[in-house]
Each structure stands twice: as C-alpha cells, then as structure tokens.
Amino acid sequence: HGSSGAEGFVRFLEGYYIVLITKRRKMADIGGHSIYKIEDTSMIYIPNDSVRVTHPDEARYVRIFQNVDLSSNFYFSYSYDLSHSLQYNLTLLQRPYELWSSPTSSAEEEVQKQSKHDSFDIFEDEGLPTQVVYGLQSEPYYKYVWNGKLLERVKDIVHRDWLMYIIHGFCGQSKLLIYGRPVHITLIARRSSKFAGTRFLKRGANCEGDVANEVETEQIVNDASVMSLTAGSYSSYVQVRGSVPLYWSQDISTMMPKPPIRLDQADPYAHxxxxxxxxxxxxFGSPIIILNLVKKREKRKHERILSEELYPAVINLNQFLPPENCIEYLAWDMARYTKSKLCNVLDRLSMIAENVTGVLRTNCVDCLDRTNTAQFMVGKCALAYQLYALGMIDKPKLQFDTDCVRLFEELYEDHGDTLSLQYGGSQLVHRVKTYRKIAPWTQHSKDIMQTLSRYYSNAFSDADRQDAINLFLQVYQPSESRPHLWELPTDFYLHQRNTMALPLDRRSYTMWWSAGVLSYLPVPYDEVSCEDTMKKVKVRRANRFEESIDIYTEFFKPYELTSFDDTFCIAMTNSAREFMPKTVGVDPSPFTVRKPEETGKSVLGSKSSKEETLLQRKTAASAPPPPSEEAISSTSEDDSEDDRDDDASVSQRSTPIKLLTESGESTRTQEIQQQSVKEPYGLNLAEFPAAKDLLIYEREPVSCFPEDSIYSLSPPQVDRDSREEFESSVLTGRGQVRALCREDMLMYREYVKNRYM
Structure with a gap:
C-alpha cells in the first residue's frame, strides 16, 4: 500500500478537483512490471476556500461522480501499458533503432544504448543486488483507458510519472507448479470505455461502431523462473466479447424479465x-472470427432477430474484402443444445476452439453466461497450445479434472463473475459446471437468486450507475448553459455524438476500412514496425530509456514495513497448494486427471463452496454424526481440504473417536486410528509394528556433532580439502589471491565463453 499518483482532474460547476490514488494492492507481475489494483482514492478540491464560488448543485455532482467505486476492479501499472496487449508491448522492444534515436545521437551510439538498456543483468550498486527493467510505455489505447478525459488537459504539462492511466475490468494471476517449476497464468480483461454502461441501458452499438459490454480478455502464460521480458518465455492469447454490432435496444419500462428486442434503425449497408x-x-489484423451463440429456434421470435440482421451484414462487408482476409461467421445455438441431449455442449465448444485461429469475437445476447463458458473453452484450448509452445507439455491437450484446468477454471469464473457484476448487476447464473452437468443441486437455488438479483439491479439501480459512468467518463460535462444530468430524458445523444452533426466525410460503403489497413493484413495496422505507419497513426512515444524499475526494491520493499500475510506471493492461487491432493504417493503432475474425492479442493472448488464446507464442519462439530463407515470416510475427505486448520475441523475429527472410546469399543477405535494414520503416512499403527514399518523409523543421527546440547558442543571433524578451501577464501577476502590451478583456468575460460562469446 502507498500513495501512487494522479488519476485525473475533474471539474463540475465550481473549481477543479484532483483525484489521487492513495492505496493500492499488487495483483500480478509481468516480467518485473507490477500491476496494481486501486484500493482507495481521495478527491481534493484544488482552489482555496476563500475564492470558492459555491453552487447549489455541486455537491450532487460530486456524489454522482463518487458512485463509480474506484476500489472495484480498476487497475494501473507504473511501467507497463495495460491498455495494449503483451504482443504490442513487446513490439516496442523490437522497433528499429532509429525510432528511438534523438537528433543529436548517432546510430552507433543508439545501438550501444539499445544493447545496454536491453540487458537485464544483476549488478552491484553500493553493495546491493539490483535488477533494472526498463518501462514499456507508449501513448495508451484510449478505448480501454477509463480516465483518459480526466487527464486530457494535463497530459502534456505534467511529468509522465504523474499520469496513472487506469483500466477497468479484471486482473488475476495464478501459479501453476509443474514439478516445482513455476508457470504464471495471468488473465487481464479490459472493459471498453466507449458506449459503456449497464445491461438494458446499453445495447448494440453507437453510430461510431463502439458496442456495449465490449471486453478484451488476454491470457498470458510465462515461465516465472525468469523475471524478464527479453530473456523470459511468454505467450499471449486475446479474445473479445461484445454486443451484436447493430442498432438495437430493449425497452425496460414494461418491467418484464425479457423485454422484446427491437431494431431501432435500418442500416442496409451495414455501416x-x-x-x-x-x-x-x-x-488485431485478420482473420476475425465471430462466434454467435444466440438462439436460432424460438416459439416467439426474440433473440433470432439479431442473427437475422447480423449474418447479412457480415456477408455484405465480406464481398469487398480479399477472400483471405474475410470475416468468418460461425453461429451455434448453445442454449438449445444445452437443454437437449443431442450433444455434449463443452465437447462441441472444444471442437470450435480447435478450429479457430486468429482473434475470436464471441457474443450471445448479454455477453455474460454463454459467452463466458465459450470463452473459457477457447481459453482452455489456447492454454494447452501455450504450454506446449513453452515446452511444458508434450502435446497440446488439457483434460478436465486436472489441477491445471481446475486452477484455470477458477480464474475464469472469477473473471466472469466480475464482468457480470459490472454489466448485469449479479454474478454469473450459468457456470462451466452447469454446462458440464456436474453442478450440485444447491446450485439451482443460487441460480434463481442471481437471476432475481440481476433483475432487481436492472430495474432499480442501473439508471444511477449509468449516470455515474456518464459523468466519470466525461461523456456528460456539466455547465450552466445546459440541462443537468438528472434532467435529461435520455443519454442517447451523449453516446451518439455523430447524430448531432452533419457528416463531412461520409465513409464509402464498399471500401469501408481505414486507409492503409488492408496493405498490412494479416498483420494488425497498429503493430506494424514501420516509421511511416507510426506517423500516420499519430502515436506519441515516451522515451523508454528514462523509465526504469529496480525489481529488487519493488518486489522485496526493504524501505517499508510489510505484513507477511499481505505479500503477493502468498496470496496468489497456487496449483500445488490448493488443488493437488495432500496424500502420499500421488502423481504431482498438474496434468493428471483426478477424481473429485482425490482433489485438494471440494467438488465445487469455488469461494462459496469453502464457506459451505466451513458451515458443514461447524454443524458436524456441534452435532456429531453416528459413527458409521460413511461418516468416517467423509471426515477423512474433509481433512484433505485446504481449510483444515480451523477449530471446527479438529473437533469433527476427534468427536467420533471420543464417542467410541466412551462406549468401550476399543477395537473400533484402533481401526479408526489406523485408518487416519494410514492415509497421510502410508503405515499402520499396531501393538507390535511390522519389520517393514520399523525400517521407516530408522533414521540417521539428528546431528553430525558427537556432543550437541544447548550448553556445549564439540566441533566437527573437517577434512583437508575443506580446510584448504576455507583458508583460500579467507586469503582472497584479505586481497591475497592464491595461484590458479588448471581446473580454475578451464572454469574461467568456460565462463567467459558462455558469457561473452
């Protein structure tokens, strides 16, 4: 935690306020670049109160602005550009040298500077180990920046380090341990700040082509044993969700669960x-693939309206594109197949995922439940190829019920719940387990509650949230000469700015793409490392050589008092700690399929299931079950879960044994003790242990010292080679170097050859 920087400046009807980030929490690390979640902010009025001209509506605007909870899933980084993908950021490192050169420096000097600054060596500076990483900062992609308007007036005046460009969405990172080798799986979701809002109030697209609920989800997999973007191994995959890009809406004034879908405006040329x-x-470049999951067959025409309009639009646009760059359209009625027994839904999604390359754009009606499950299956398929590309697995296949997929599924469920809360007002209703048909019966009652929560949110609180978003994004800017935000009958014209002005340069219906885009396909126009292109795109790049981070200080924080429990490494989900079975003799590979009873977590594997397990244990502790075989086996299963250190579980474990002892069943007690000891240690307790069990207890002496106590000890015997090595080290420390032998020379030559040749 610590003071971070300026999030922006905002003005309503009086003077300016500065919005400062005051608390942060580290959520992820990408090649030494830390990503933080905003925990708390402060809003300070800048002008002195002596010159303040008060306005009666100022306080109301401040309250509306503060309705955007900045401590809820807003993220920033000091040195890594979160608005761009990892692929884009890494192309910054690969730009031609002249892009970075200043007019006064020669090309040779720039090459030397490049090689110097791209080295990530650990070197000594005043006796402290330091690893320097240089920042990857460019002009952000403002579509995914949520405080772009708040920083607009000061971005060319103040120092770059003061500007904290924030994204909204989700960021999570988990550690996959493959036989002890750490692999980080990072999920970053960027919510678009264009045409942003809540479900039902923001549907379809605006006149500029920005769609509602547009989220770019990027999954990054990297070998975490190397903390460097240039020396490490990284893989990144991006997919997109977003509303159907048409003019459509739903009228919520009638207060019904599924308001009718209506097309608001004819768009025959798919503009x-x-x-x-x-x-x-x-x-993204090409190919772009649309996965449309809306219903095809309905008794009353509802969702089908969107498909019947979207498909002709894609056909119309494709006739002007080169065949190799056409938009691919794939429609699949996911809801119908979920209800029927025609096929396994996840198997079909897996087949779709295997056959798509490029960037996949998924949509259902809301882009929430169906979309999240489809994106999870595509992400799972991509994860297999990412791990395969990094040399972690021998074939690009991952199966359900493995530690790896469980970890990835939990990450995706957190991601889906977060995005669903932001747009729909509730967590996901249908989850991956729902479509796998393994959700427990208690899940159905939860689904009903989530549906009601979503309905309540849409009916009563979404209008206030929409006002807050409009004010925060400065879509609406208060002034004396215009109606107040709460007086507007609709925010339609705030988000459809082009409808208020005559188009000066109407875009061609046939050559519908921006100039220059086609000439570089399939490579995305934004990532072409060409100086001419960079000038056309008007990208103002910061000098990355000025931006540097000391990883050692950033990670270990020797300058501040920190709490061990809050340390990022401890908080991160760990496959070995939280998913791998705790019993002996189990294959530790995270790619091994495990039965639900074998896993380190319960079948649900979610946060809510932890709470349920805890409640069940407390109930069992207060009213112990009869000492049957089933009760004993369930107790041993509970022991293997990760919440084993609470008092309730201890009392539950000890209760059956106590009851049996009182009833005099000593034989039964012995059997229970044997079973409880057999599971973790792999041996049985008996009155006379077997010979093979005795061997387990035979150990080497605890200490190598003949006499060893808290009062005295005798020094160990040291052989001659060890003594000579020690004396040599002492001499070296005093500046006296002993003569180098042949082995030393060979070792030194090998080092120089590997290091510099």
Whole structure:
C-alpha cells in the first residue's frame, strides 16, 4: 500500500478537483512490471476556500461522480501499458533503432544504448543486488483507458510519472507448479470505455461502431523462473466479447424479465458493423472470427432477430474484402443444445476452439453466461497450445479434472463473475459446471437468486450507475448553459455524438476500412514496425530509456514495513497448494486427471463452496454424526481440504473417536486410528509394528556433532580439502589471491565463453 499518483482532474460547476490514488494492492507481475489494483482514492478540491464560488448543485455532482467505486476492479501499472496487449508491448522492444534515436545521437551510439538498456543483468550498486527493467510505455489505447478525459488537459504539462492511466475490468494471476517449476497464468480483461454502461441501458452499438459490454480478455502464460521480458518465455492469447454490432435496444419500462428486442434503425449497408470491424482489423489484423451463440429456434421470435440482421451484414462487408482476409461467421445455438441431449455442449465448444485461429469475437445476447463458458473453452484450448509452445507439455491437450484446468477454471469464473457484476448487476447464473452437468443441486437455488438479483439491479439501480459512468467518463460535462444530468430524458445523444452533426466525410460503403489497413493484413495496422505507419497513426512515444524499475526494491520493499500475510506471493492461487491432493504417493503432475474425492479442493472448488464446507464442519462439530463407515470416510475427505486448520475441523475429527472410546469399543477405535494414520503416512499403527514399518523409523543421527546440547558442543571433524578451501577464501577476502590451478583456468575460460562469446 502507498500513495501512487494522479488519476485525473475533474471539474463540475465550481473549481477543479484532483483525484489521487492513495492505496493500492499488487495483483500480478509481468516480467518485473507490477500491476496494481486501486484500493482507495481521495478527491481534493484544488482552489482555496476563500475564492470558492459555491453552487447549489455541486455537491450532487460530486456524489454522482463518487458512485463509480474506484476500489472495484480498476487497475494501473507504473511501467507497463495495460491498455495494449503483451504482443504490442513487446513490439516496442523490437522497433528499429532509429525510432528511438534523438537528433543529436548517432546510430552507433543508439545501438550501444539499445544493447545496454536491453540487458537485464544483476549488478552491484553500493553493495546491493539490483535488477533494472526498463518501462514499456507508449501513448495508451484510449478505448480501454477509463480516465483518459480526466487527464486530457494535463497530459502534456505534467511529468509522465504523474499520469496513472487506469483500466477497468479484471486482473488475476495464478501459479501453476509443474514439478516445482513455476508457470504464471495471468488473465487481464479490459472493459471498453466507449458506449459503456449497464445491461438494458446499453445495447448494440453507437453510430461510431463502439458496442456495449465490449471486453478484451488476454491470457498470458510465462515461465516465472525468469523475471524478464527479453530473456523470459511468454505467450499471449486475446479474445473479445461484445454486443451484436447493430442498432438495437430493449425497452425496460414494461418491467418484464425479457423485454422484446427491437431494431431501432435500418442500416442496409451495414455501416455500423463496418465501423466496428474496421476497429478490430486495425487492432488485431485478420482473420476475425465471430462466434454467435444466440438462439436460432424460438416459439416467439426474440433473440433470432439479431442473427437475422447480423449474418447479412457480415456477408455484405465480406464481398469487398480479399477472400483471405474475410470475416468468418460461425453461429451455434448453445442454449438449445444445452437443454437437449443431442450433444455434449463443452465437447462441441472444444471442437470450435480447435478450429479457430486468429482473434475470436464471441457474443450471445448479454455477453455474460454463454459467452463466458465459450470463452473459457477457447481459453482452455489456447492454454494447452501455450504450454506446449513453452515446452511444458508434450502435446497440446488439457483434460478436465486436472489441477491445471481446475486452477484455470477458477480464474475464469472469477473473471466472469466480475464482468457480470459490472454489466448485469449479479454474478454469473450459468457456470462451466452447469454446462458440464456436474453442478450440485444447491446450485439451482443460487441460480434463481442471481437471476432475481440481476433483475432487481436492472430495474432499480442501473439508471444511477449509468449516470455515474456518464459523468466519470466525461461523456456528460456539466455547465450552466445546459440541462443537468438528472434532467435529461435520455443519454442517447451523449453516446451518439455523430447524430448531432452533419457528416463531412461520409465513409464509402464498399471500401469501408481505414486507409492503409488492408496493405498490412494479416498483420494488425497498429503493430506494424514501420516509421511511416507510426506517423500516420499519430502515436506519441515516451522515451523508454528514462523509465526504469529496480525489481529488487519493488518486489522485496526493504524501505517499508510489510505484513507477511499481505505479500503477493502468498496470496496468489497456487496449483500445488490448493488443488493437488495432500496424500502420499500421488502423481504431482498438474496434468493428471483426478477424481473429485482425490482433489485438494471440494467438488465445487469455488469461494462459496469453502464457506459451505466451513458451515458443514461447524454443524458436524456441534452435532456429531453416528459413527458409521460413511461418516468416517467423509471426515477423512474433509481433512484433505485446504481449510483444515480451523477449530471446527479438529473437533469433527476427534468427536467420533471420543464417542467410541466412551462406549468401550476399543477395537473400533484402533481401526479408526489406523485408518487416519494410514492415509497421510502410508503405515499402520499396531501393538507390535511390522519389520517393514520399523525400517521407516530408522533414521540417521539428528546431528553430525558427537556432543550437541544447548550448553556445549564439540566441533566437527573437517577434512583437508575443506580446510584448504576455507583458508583460500579467507586469503582472497584479505586481497591475497592464491595461484590458479588448471581446473580454475578451464572454469574461467568456460565462463567467459558462455558469457561473452
């Protein structure tokens, strides 16, 4: 935690306020670059109170602005550009040298500077080990920056380090241990700040091609044993969710669970879809693949309206693109197949995932439940290829019920719940386990509650949230000459700015893409390392040589008092600690399929299941079950879970044994003791242990000292070679170097050859 920087400056009807980030929490690390979640902010009025001209509505605007909870899933980094993908950021390291050169420096000096600054060596500086990593900072991609307007007036005045560009969405990182080798799986979701809002109030697209609930999800897999972007191994995969890019809406004034879908405006030339896919071609290149999950067959025409409009729009746009760069359209009625027994839904999604390359754009109606499960299956498929590319597995296949997929599923469920709360007002209703048909019966009652929560949120609180988002993103800027935000009958014209002005340069219906995009496909226009292109895109790049981080100080924080429990490494989900069975003799590979009763977590594997388990244990402790075989086996299963250190579990374990002892069943007690000892240690307790069990207890002496106590000890015997080595080290410390032998010379030559040749 610590003071961080300026999030922005905002003005309503009086003077300016500065919004400062005052608390932060580290959520992830990418090659030495820390990603932080905002924990708390402070809003300070800048002008002195003596010159303050008060306005009666100022306080109301402040309250609306503060309705955007900045401690809820907003993220920033001092040295890593979160608005761009890892692939884009790594292309910064690979730019031609002249892009970074100043007019006064020669090309040779720049090459030397490049090689110097791209080295990530540990070197001595005043006796402290230091590892320097240079920042990857460019002009951010403002579509995913949520405080871009708040920093607009000061970004060219103040120092770059003061500007904290924040993204909204989700960021999570988990550690996969493969036989002790750490692999980080990071999930970063960027929510678009264009046409942003809540479910039902923001549907379809605006006149600029920005769609509602557009989220870019990037999964990064890297070998965490190397903390460097240039020397480490990294893999990144991006997929997108977003509303159907058409003019459509739903009227919620009638207060019904599924308001009718209506197309608000005719768009025969797919102008809006063209603007949307032009944005995607610039950012991702080709091919762009649409996975449309809305219903095809319905008794009453509802969702089908969207498919019947989207498919002709894609056909229309594709006829003008080169065949190799066409938008691919794939429609699959996921809801119908979930209810029927025609096929396994996840198997079909897995087949779809195997056959898509490029960037996948998934949508259902809301882009929540169906979309999240589909994205999880595509992400699971991509994860297999990422681990395969990094040399972690021998074939690109991952199975369910492995530690690896359980860890990834939990990460994706957190991601889905977070995005669903932001747009729909509740957590996910249908989860991966729902589609796997392994969700427990208690899940159905939860689904009903989530549906009601979502409905309540949409009906009563979403309008206030929408006002807060409009004010925070400065879509609406208060002034004396215009109606107040709460007086507007609709925010339609705030988000459809182009409708208020005559178009000066109407875009062609046939050549619907931006100039220059086609010439570089399938490479995205934004990532082409060409100086001419960079000038066209008007990207103002910061000098990355000025930005540097000392990883040692950043990670270990020797300058401040820290709490061990809050340390990032401890808080991170760990596959070995939280998913691997605790019993002896189990294959430790995270790619081994395990039965539910073998796993370190319960079948649900979610946060709510932990609470349920805890409640069950406390109930069992207060009213112990009859001492049957089933009760004993369930107790031993509970022991293997990760909440084993609470008092309730201890009392539950000890209760059956106590009851049996009182009833005089000593034989039964012995059997229970044998069973409880057999599971963790692999041996049985008996009155006379067997010979093979005795061997287990035979150990070497605890200490190598003949006499060893708290009062005295005798020094150990040291052989001659060890003594000579020690004396040599002492002489070296005093500046007296002994003569080098042949082995030393060979070792030194090998070192020089590996290091510098």
């Amino acid at each position: 809006v879809a063209a603007l949307h896919f032009d944005q995607m071609l610039q950012r």
